[in-house]
Amino acid sequence: MKDPVCKMEVDESSGIVSEYKGKRYVFCSKACKETFDRNPDKYAK
Ligand SMILES: [Zn+2]
Structure with a gap:
């Protein structure tokens, strides 16, 4: 799987x-x- 934050x-x-x-x-x-938990909408696809 891919880390959505750093790819x-x-x-x-x-x-x-x-x-x-x-x-x-x-x-x-x-x-x-x-970082994700703070702003999930930015990273969740
Ligand atoms: Zn990462």
């Missing part, structure tokens, strides 16, 4: 995931997750 290819088993409007998003780092 890096990440494995879902990284465990850093967020759910938004019923979709799962996976992140390369906590920093990217926090």
Whole structure:
């Protein structure tokens, strides 16, 4: 899956995931997750 914040290819088993409007998003780092959580509409497609 793709990290929606930095566009890096990440494995879902990284465990850093967020759910938004019923979709799962996976992140390369906590920093990217926090950026997403702060402004999900900007990154969720
Ligand atoms: Zn990232």
